[in-house]
Amino acid sequence: MSQPIPVSASDWNHFFDLAAVIALIALAIVMGAMIYFIVRYRERKGQTKFIPDVSLKKGRARDSVIFASISIIILVSLVVASYQLTPNARFEPAVSKSMVIDVTAYQWAFNFGYPNGVNTLDNLILPGNTTVMFNVTSTDVMHNFYLVQFKVSIEAIPGRYNILWITTPAVNGNDTYSYNIYCKELCGVGHTYMDANMTVVSQPAYNQWLASQNATISSGTGG
């Protein structure tokens, strides 16, 4: 799509590509070795004798240790690499300036409470280039608040407040970016259709929208 990829997602993608490449190399090595063995050591005519237990010789165990240490090195390096993403999973935003949205999931919709008392249903409108902190809970069963294009999610659990934060991409002018929000936890019959839209607009457009929402509140309808 033409709209920008969020920071969290791009971090995620970079790390995933790295890990996936290493994984595929490992897979290729193992499978390559296996296929080579199958071809090279396939049974030939008249050669059916049993190969004696090689493990009686010394050093086989040492080989396995070597393999293990290699994989340890790979994994540890991956862990180190994964630290660059961890901010997305941490509970406090690295950036102090942030707006807090109360996300209340229930069967089967998401309710978004804005700081100034505005409430919207299944429709989240955010200003561009802002760090947004979601305060996620549920009123009935477990749900999962999954920001698809942002590649982050958190469980909505009754009685608990789980925190998730993202940074919306910068928006200029009148163009709007729209993203999907899914529920990832089987939460009953309506699970399939439990989703919401997230629209990122420019700051002025956002302020304007918020004002209109306030108007509807004061006029008693909506909310």
Added chain:
Amino acid sequence: MYVGIWLGLVVATVAEVVTRSLAGAASLLALIILLISSGKAITIAMYYQHLRYEDKRLAILPIAAVVGVIFLAVAAAMTMSMGM
């Protein structure tokens, strides 16, 4: 001898009941009481279930089980400390 152990256990039980009526920090009393009852449990296992006279290797089984329970408890404690 077993009668002696039995007496000891009974006394320990009474001691527990007395302990809870003492004045003092509830958590501390709770700790004391639990220690006493663990002692009682171990005594029963050691003598009535005569683990003490069995080969030491048999003790692996119950100990492993208790360790498993402790695992579970630790994990529960970890998740307690979150969110709320």
Added chain:
Amino acid sequence: MTEDYEHREESKSTYAPIILAAGIAVLLFGFVIFLPLAVVGGIIIGAAVFMLFKDGANEKFAEFKESVEEKWPLEFLSKEKLGIWLFLVSEILIFGGLIVAYVYVRLSSNSWPVATQTHDVILGMSNTIILLTSSLAMVFALYSIRGGNIKGLRIGLIGTFSLGAAFLVIKLGIEWPQYYRNGFTISSGLPGSTYFLLTGLHAAHVGAGLVAVGYLLFRSFHGGFTNTKHSAVENIGLYWHFVDIVWMFLFPLFYLI
């Protein structure tokens, strides 16, 4: 091949397992759809257990000589004893899991009633002492039969049985009704739920233990045990002491803390 036929003799056949399994299934079915069905299930289970009693009493499945040349590291154990200990491991984990759940909900709830308001410490303590004494009686029974003293065995078993029964009478007959009168019931919030579920499960174990002890008595009166052949007494004793141990923790957790 000759060996084959010896083994064929040894692999005996019985309806008890399928009947017992069916009984449990019917019982659980009954809980869900139609309670009288549960009663039927209970009757079926009783029948199967009785079959097992008979088989045990006339030693239909008495141990054929097993080929146990390699038994490291547990040479010193009979397989029944090892089985019982493994069973106790699973029991420890069940009760452990439940106790962990109890502590979890208790610590994560803001208010919890003081034990003395909800529980009768005197009854609890007397029950504890009764259970301890029944364990003592069990040990007495085991040591009598080790000395070949059948009479002592019977006395010990009768003591165990009556004390275990007394425990149940006090708990189910006196204590629980009293709590229900005070409005402290299983559905009156988490304190009641945890108490009645855990002690209820423990009471069920005591009941099972009573059945087992009854079986021992039954056998002891049919000359089932001698000073050399009494493994059943010891193994059921192990189970009985375990039930005792569980109570050692349930009592302080619910009545004192």
Added chain:
Amino acid sequence: MQQSHQVQEAKAIVFSIKDWLTTTNHKQVGILYIVTAIFFMAVAGSFGEMMRTQLAVPNNNFLLPFTYDQTVTLHGLLMILWVLTPLGIGLANYIVPLQIGAKDLAFPRMNALSYWTYLFSGIMLVSSVFMPGGGPNTGWTLYAPLNTIQFTSQAGMTLAVMALLLFSLSVTMGSINFLTTIVRNRTKGVTWKRLPIFTWSIVFTMALALFAFPPLAAGLLLLSSDRFLGTVFFSSTQGGGILWDELFWFFGHPEVYIVVFPALGVIAEVFQTFAKRPVFSRTAFIVEFAAVTFLSVGVWMHHMFTTGVNYSVLQTFSFTTLAISIPFEGVVLGLVLTLYKANIKLNTPMLYCLAAIFTVTLGGITGVLQAFPALDYAFNGTYFIVGHFHYVMAGTTLFALLAGLYYWWPKITKRKPNEIFGIIIFVVSFVSFNILYFPYFFMLDMPRRISTFSAASGLASLNLTATIGAYIFGPAAALAVLNLVLSLRKPPSSGPNPWEGRELEWTGDYDGSLGTATATAGTAVDPPENTRSSHWYWCRTSSCASVETVVDSTGKSGYLKKSAGVES
């Protein structure tokens, strides 16, 4: 004469129902286990096909959401608990006593009891769908508080909980039985050093089962008291979802290994036989196996990465998960390196095992990716996960256990399944398996357990591919079993040891007949010193046919005379 006698005997036993209902013999119970597991596999597989049909095209209405949720739940529960676990237990029932030279399991009646409880619990679970108000619709994880009476009031849900309780009882009894047997009833010469690898895998499986199932039972007791007695463990916020997660995943993750270990054991046995070579560095292999066992009780919280666990806990369990991947990788590498300098014969069991190695590697690697919390924040609960554990479960376990059936079929029935047919089916099933599950790795935008998806989501083509794969894979698996069954029409054909297998179950008197305890029971050897494995000992010679049974004076246990050429 003897042969004909055995045949009559086999007939007599097969046709006598009473014998099957009342048996306590490990061979018959094992066969009952296997047959029942395959029956449930058919049921659960058809549920799977229904799901794929529903997901074939966007906005499909073949299954309504509620029906779909039930198929999801039953497919998961049946496949994991009532199919794959008992299939391994069934093979173990038949083979382990032969491999350790025991006459039977330690507690034959308890063995029968665990089978019958397993059968009835399965019947209870399947019948829960026909309860008024439908069956369980919470997914196999039964997450709280969705599993409480407030949100799933139907009787079917309660029945499913009861079935799970009964099943955990069955498995607990089985694990006690097997552990006792393997520790206590090994015949002379079968020391721990020489214990066959399949038996080792069963040791680890059962040890895990003994630790994993009781906590599940505890959770289920709490849940059923919630549903029956009006308690509020899982509907209140003091207990709630996290408490269930704890108890369930403390069981749930070891359960994965309970399912996979017998498969690995089978792969090792098959490799040793068809590569004519002992498993690579046997000691290290078993040590790594044990390491996986111990670590596997310490990783379950990686199923809870997105539940808001505070970050240190997250990291801890991420590390343990990465740690367990290392010995596991060691096990897989050990298997692959078994082919090194080997002498490989590609029969059907061998092919299935090679396929299983591929799937376990891919499934394992995708699992490692999820060990990173940051990645898991997106993976969790999407089809990527579904693909991952289907590669491990449906791929590795199913293929390997099928291989086990093909491998030991001559031992069980004296007949060899048709080789050509078997290989064709294998190729078809392996290809279709990948058509079915590989697309899942690209469906990151598709939450699992949704009953349909919109055309706009751009998932249509992937889903259609998967469905086509499913339509081929299901019948192929059925044919693989059919091939085994068809071989029963022919008269006993295969020799005493058609694969030239070298573990204890193949040696001694050839006895494929049902019901009778085999003459292998009680047979044993005085092995020379410094031998690492029974495999090594048995196979000094190219074939094990040269060992003969004699019964010693006590008749208690026979000894295998070392005949000419055994030393060399």
